[in-house]
Amino acid sequence: xxxxxxxxxxxxxxxxxxxxxxxxxxxxxxxxxxxxxxxxxxxxxxxxxxxxxxxxxxxxxxxxxxxxxxxxxxxxxxxxxxxxxxxxxxxxxxxxxxxxxxxxxxxxxxxxxxxxxxxxxxxxxxxxxxxxxxxxxxxxxxxxxxxxxxxxxxxxxxxxxxxxxxxxxxxxxxxxxxxxxxxxxxxxxxxxxxxxxxxxxxxxxxxxxxxxxxxxxxxxxxxxxxxxxxxxxxxxxxxxxxxxxxxxxxxxxxxxxxxxxxxxxxxxxxxxxxxxxxxxxxxxxxxxxxxxxxxxxxxxxxxxxxxxxxxxxxxxxxxxxxxxxxxxxxxxxxxxxxxxxxxxxxxxxxxxxxxxxxxxxxxxxxxxxxxxxxxxxxxxxxxxxxxxxxxxxxx
Numbered sequence: 001x002x003x004x005x006x007x008x009x010x011x012x013x014x015x016x017x018x019x020x021x022x023x024x025x026x027x028x029x030x031x032x033x034x035x036x037x038x039x040x041x042x043x044x045x046x047x048x049x050x051x052x053x054x055x056x057x058x059x060x061x062x063x064x065x066x067x068x069x070x071x072x073x074x075x076x077x078x079x080x081x082x083x084x085x086x087x088x089x090x091x092x093x094x095x096x097x098x099x100x101x102x103x104x105x106x107x108x109x110x111x112x113x114x115x116x117x118x119x120x121x122x123x124x125x126x127x128x129x130x131x132x133x134x135x136x137x138x139x140x141x142x143x144x145x146x147x148x149x150x151x152x153x154x155x156x157x158x159x160x161x162x163x164x165x166x167x168x169x170x171x172x173x174x175x176x177x178x179x180x181x182x183x184x185x186x187x188x189x190x191x192x193x194x195x196x197x198x199x200x201x202x203x204x205x206x207x208x209x210x211x212x213x214x215x216x217x218x219x220x221x222x223x224x225x226x227x228x229x230x231x232x233x234x235x236x237x238x239x240x241x242x243x244x245x246x247x248x249x250x251x252x253x254x255x256x257x258x259x260x261x262x263x264x265x266x267x268x269x270x271x272x273x274x275x276x277x278x279x280x281x282x283x284x285x286x287x288x289x290x291x292x293x294x295x296x297x298x299x300x301x302x303x304x305x306x307x308x309x310x311x312x313x314x315x316x317x318x319x320x321x322x323x324x325x326x327x328x329x330x331x332x333x334x335x336x337x338x339x340x341x342x343x344x345x346x347x348x349x350x351x352x353x354x355x356x357x358x359x360x361x362x363x364x365x366x367x368x369x370x371x372x373x374x375x376x377x378x379x380x381x382x383x384x385x386x387x388x389x390x391x392x393x394x395x
Contacts, residue, residue: 004035004075005099005354008068010089011080012043012052015103015131019080020056022343029329030348033355036076042068069093076354079103080131083188084181087112090366094123099354101129105192105376106369108183110394113366113373120366129350130369132196134278136345138318138337139299141325141361143201143282143289146301152284158198158255158263162190163277167249167269172224177245185247187214187376190267190278196364196372197280198265201289204257206375208390212253214383217270221245253379265379297336325360 009019023036041058042065043049053061062068069077069092077093079086079102086107093100100120107113120128134140146152167177167186175181182188199205220242250268257263271277278293288302299316319336321328326345330337349359364372378389 003033003355004037005351006037006039006074007076007078008040008042008071008074009038009058009078009080010042010065010068010085011103012041012045012049013080015080016041016043016052017056018340018343019078019131020058021340022347024057025340025344026347026351029344030351032348032351033357034351036347036351039074040068040071065089066092069098070096074098076101076350082175082181083108083183084175087116090116090128091119094119094126094128097123097126099127099129100366101131101350102366102369103131104196104369105183105188106130106366106373108181108188110373110377113370114395117366117370127353128366129346129353130364130366131343131346132193132200132364132369132372133342133346134193134197134293135200135361135364136326136342136349137291137293137296138324138326139291139297139316140197140201142299142316142318143291144203144361145325146287146289147201147282147284148203151287151301151303152282152289153286155202155204155257155259155261155282155284157283158202158257158261158280160194160198160263160280161266161277162186162194162268162279163266163271163274164190164269165272165274167218169218169221171218171221173221173243173245174224177221177247179246182247184251184376184380185216185245185249186267186269187248187251187380190269191251191253191265191379192372192376193278194265194267194280195375196369198263198282199372200362200364201280201282202257202259202261204259204261205371206255206263206378206391207258208256208388209375209378209382210254210256210388211386212251212379212382214248214251214380216245216247217249218245248380251379251383253382255375255379296338297334 038058040060049061076099252266255263281290290300301314318324374394382389
């Protein structure tokens with residue numbers, strides 16, 4: 001091990017656990033050129049902070065993120081706080097000369113995302129990353145490689161959907177349902193992932209949103225109680241009083257890609273019967289592929305150049321060392337991976353980049369993630385004005 005990277009993690013909730021586990025496990029499975037050291041965890045809940053630090057292996061803990069990002073011992077600041085805090089914390093970390101990893105969406109407004117991108121460009125010594133962790137599924141990484149190798153030929157269709165059901169009327173009014181904190185609802189939470197995945201796999205940018213629908217089905221939600229219950233919609237037992245939910249519950253939009261393909265995207269947290277239905281299908285001239293996260297170790301591939309007599313969808317179990325991205329670091333064939341492994345894989349790639357090496361597959365930096373943010377903005381404008389929006393109009 002040639003070097004270390006002292007990490008400060010801002011946020012101790014859902015993503016705080018996912019990121020902590022990744023820093024804890026990465027060096028145990030990957031031969032890292034730089035070792036992530038869990039230096040300081042930052043959170044607002046002081047009572048829960050010390051037990052969290054002890055349980056997850058953080059050497060220090062603090063409730064004052066502004067002091068932590070200035071600490072000369074810190075090399076990488078990881079922002080896993082609610083969306084509205086991303087820009088302030090990332091900009092402060094970049095100003096202090098730190099590398100920055102930020103949860104998605106990059107920011108709660110396009111303006112803040114633009115400021116983050118611009119600051120990253122000026123901070124030439126700092127590297128930036130955005131946690132689009134689904135790129136780190138071996139099956140998604142393989143899909144990227146197959147398209148890049150020309151196995152699909154010219155791409156015609158991209159259809160993607162991210163369907164969840166936890167956001168029903170009984171779900172409390174946590175920050176994810178308030179525009180001033182989240183920026184948007186299912187759109188920024190879920191469409192962000194599938195837009196990034198489509199861009200990543202196809203290697204093409206979206207150039208126009210041709211139409212969109214945004215709908216808020218639950219305009220009022222119970223105010224959260226004082227104690228947490230865990231999970232994305234955590235907020236404790238709901239009270240009888242209600243407050244306004246002013247974000248989208250679902251957004252659907254159509255798009256055109258630079259290479260001529262057309263795409264459809266759908267995100268909702270009210271798709272009854274769907275828990276984490278994150279799917280994408282891509283149809284091309286010479287073949288097609290499809291992926292669904294609830295069977296995340298599988299990639300389905302269709303080779304249109306095979307003889308019709310035996311042609312059909314091929315089920316690929318993406319767990320073979322030496323053949324499938326990341327698989328060699330983990331278990332024997334078909335000993336499957338889970339959600340948490342995508343974060344571990346990303347930490348391994350981040351440490352490679354910080355050591356001057358290439359990641360296994362490309363990592364989104366602030367400039368890359370800003371392109372996804374532009375698409376999200378275009379879709380919201382298209383829904384609001386019931387009109388097509390060219391990405392050239394979104395600066």
